[in-house]
Amino acid sequence: MSKYELCNSLLKWLQTFQLDESHGSYATLDDITDGVAMAQVLHQIAPEWFSPIWLSKIKTDVGDNWRLKVSNLKKIIESVTDYYQEYVNPSLDFVKPDAVRIGEHKDPSELVKLLQLILGCAVNCNRKQEYIQQIMQMEESVQNVIMESIQELENLLGSAPLSFSSNLNAGPNVQIDQLVGELQLVSEARDRFLQKCNNLEGQVTILQEEKSLILEEKKRLEDQLRTVNDEPVKDNNLRKQLDALNEQIFKLETSRDDYRLKLEIQEKEMAELQQKFDLLQQAAAEARQLKDEVDILREEADKAEKLESTLQSYKKKLEELSALKRQVKALEDKNLQYAQQHFELENELKKANTWKTQAEMYKKQVAELRNNLNEETKKLDKMEFENMKAQEKLNALQREKERLIVERDSLKEANDELLCNKLQLKENSPELAIIEGDSNTISGGMMSIIELKRELVKLQHENTVLKVNQKQSEDEKLPLLQTMHDDLSQQCKQLQIDCRQANQRIMQLEAELKEANDLQAVGSGSNNSAIKELQSQLVAEKALRASESSEKDRLLLELKHVKTVLFEAIAAKDQECEELMEKYKKCLEKAKSVMKSLDCPELLSMGDQINLLRTKGVEKDNLLEEVESKFRQSKAIKETEEKLMASVFYNFAQKKQQESMDQRFINSNSVAGHLPFLVRQRQSGASRRIPYSSK
Known part of the structure; x- marks a missing residue:
């Protein structure tokens, strides 16, 4: 491989x-x-x-x-x-x-x-x-x-x-290993023999090819020999070569026979090895089957041991069953109470779902109306923009009209002045010929003035047309905007009316729902008196659970309070120790300063004060030793208190864990009391453990 x-x-x-x-x-x-x-x-x-x-x-x-x-x-x-x-x-x-x-x-x-x-x-x-x-x-x-x-x-x-x-392969797998080893050896031997057979077949093919070549050479030499026998013998070398070739042919035929015998022997050995290989494969398959059966039996034995241990534990628990029946009844009452609460919560959820669907429908309608309102506002803005553009164009045309009117007036005045000048020149000037010669230029100027007048009239006509068109567009837009405004106002009013109707419908549905609940409560009370008893039991069990939970909370609060009080006392002791150490350091500094001052010759006469200071130092040392002893005592008290707190909390956690285990056992017995023993064992094995931390 x-x-x-x-x-x-x-x-x-x-x-x-x-x-x-x-x-x-x-x-x-x-x-x-x-x-x-x-x-x-x-x-x-x-x-x-x-x-x-x-x-x-x-x-x-x-x-x-x-x-x-x-x-x-x-x-x-x-x-x-x-x-x-x-x-x-x-x-x-x-x-x-x-x-x-x-x-x-x-x-x-x-x-x-x-x-x-x-x-x-x-x-x-x-x-x-x-x-x-x-x-x-x-x-x-x-x-x-x-x-x-x-x-x-x-x-x-x-x-x-x-x-x-x-x-x-534990146990009988040793034989399997031996069989697998023998099988591997046989397969290797088979591979070697197959390789040898392939080699021998190759050699046989080569020898057959050589044989065919030698036979052809032999035929060729025999033909030559016939020709040589017909003629007189001239050379003995050909005969010697023929003899040598005959000997080679004989040797090759003998070697071919030997190889053929060897091949037959190898084929027989290969057949025997193939039979052994098949037998070993059958033995290996049986060994694997035995191994699988051994593994299955081992697993069943492990399961049997586990079941025996669980059986022993269940026997011990069954011995305590008489003390747990009361708790089973209490738990049944609690279960009924929880079922009633579940039923009430489901009813409330149905109500909430109906209201939720109606609210979503109203939200969708409001969103659609808002989208319509946005579209209308966009259209209105577009119209206002177009109106503004038209107004700007109108203003520009009016300015152009005023400018043309001013130019027309100026041109009229210039024309009048030119006419007056012409008349005066005709009456007063003796050089009339010159003026008449220049009359062509004046007439040309008059023609240009006439063209200007025509252009002015044309512009006035265009201005009037634009004004008429502007008035028509404004007259057409105003009713359109008015109708759009009326439609929007009608839609808003219709929406307000729909909203009021929807609110009234909601109130009616709420009233009908309350009446249906009241009728259902009356019917159930008249038909199911047993349910009332179960409900009362559930209420009692709920109160019992609430008292237990309040008791647990109270114990935890007490432990926390004790812990805080102890930590506060420890902190106060530590602060007192720090204050005393500071005082001690100050006293030491004062004493050192006094000892330095004692070296001065001027203060040798103050012996009484020195003795007083010495006595104070001794008292301070004694006080310091007392403080240190108190600190050791407080430290030992703190350690013992911590140990006691840890032990109390550990016992409390162990007690609660035991209670939870008993509770799970009761639940498993109450829920799966009709189930087989093995099914209850699997359910108890798959139950979730409640962790407790030591913090």
Whole structure:
């Protein structure tokens, strides 16, 4: 089997673990060369050795950096070897896999070694039965590859007393290992014989080709010999060559016969080995079946032990059943009360759902009206903008009209002045010929004035047309805007009317709902007197539960109060000690200053004061010793109080935990009293535990 097939089978086994696929899919061999998946598998196999701190040292975002991959692989290999030396065999010594060849070159042979070491950790850890069961649930080809990998690992580790095969095959599995070993030897022998047969067949084909060539050469030589026999013999060399070729032909025929005999012998041996191989395969299949049966029986034995232990615990609890019947009745009353509360809450939820649907419908209508209002406002803004543009155009035309009127008046005045000047020139000037000669120019000027008048009249006509059009557009827009305004006001009024009708409908529905509830309450009271009794029991049980919860809260508050009082007393003692230490330091400083002043010759006569100060220092020392003794006593009291608080809280938590366990047991008996014993056992095993913290 090639190394790639081994790697793929071990990768399938590796994928049976819960791997974190946030950094990759781990579907190919290249995906596991960074060591992240192997580290996660080792952490799941032996978390006490491959701890989360060790797992955090494995770098996940390595990418294509082969140096980081090699660093991760070296850490994994060192930890695995330490694990083998610690838990498997302290004197173990074997060749470690090459991390550089795995990380840089992706060498399958070294990768197979590392995966085999991880497999050995799995079948030697504390949870080996679980991992062996996972292996047995895989495909048969993968199981065979894993068995071969374990045997190769044993061969790699030398004669160390490892227990891989014994861990996988406890009890009768030793025979299975022997059969698997014999099967492997037979398969190897079969492969060798097949190789020999192939080689012999190749040699036979070569010899047959050589034989055909020699036969052709023989025919050719015989033909030549016939020709030579017909003629007189001229040379004896041809005869000698013929004799040599005949000898070679004889030798080849004898060797061919020998090879044929050997081939028949090999075929007989191969048939015998094939029969042995079939027998061994049948034995291996039976051994696997026996192994599966042994595993099933082992699991059933474990289950039987667990059931016996649970049976003993249930017997002890059944002995205390007489004291728990009262609590069962109380719990039944509570259950009925909770059912009534649930029914009331469901009714309230139905009411809320009806109101919610109506409110959503009204919200949709309001949203539609708002959208319509926004569209109308947009249209109004557009119309106002167009009106403003038309007004600007009108103003511009009016300004142009005024300018043209001014020009017309100025042109009229100029024309009148020119006419007056012409008449005066005709009456007074003797040079009339010259003026008449220039009359053509004046007439040309008059023509230009006439053209200006025509242009002015044309502009006035256009101005009047524009005014008429402007008035018509404004007259057309005003009724349109008025109708739009009326429509919007009507819609607003209609919406207000609809809103009022909806409110009235809501009030009617609420009144009808209240009447229906009252009628239902009256009917249920007349028909179900037993329900009232159950309700009263539920109310009583609810009051009992409320009293219990209030009692628990009161105890917790008392504990908290005691804790706060103790901490306040400790803080006060600490503050007193600090104040006394400060006073002591001040006294020491004063004493030091006094001792320095005693060295002066002027104060030698103050002996009485010095003695007084000495006595005060002695008193202060005594006071300090008393304070220190009090501080020690307060510290010891504080420690004892803390211990007492811890013990009280621990006893309280243990008591509450016992009560909750008894409560769960009662619930399981009351709810599943008609169920079989094994079903109740599974339900009790799956019940949730209530955690208690010591904080």
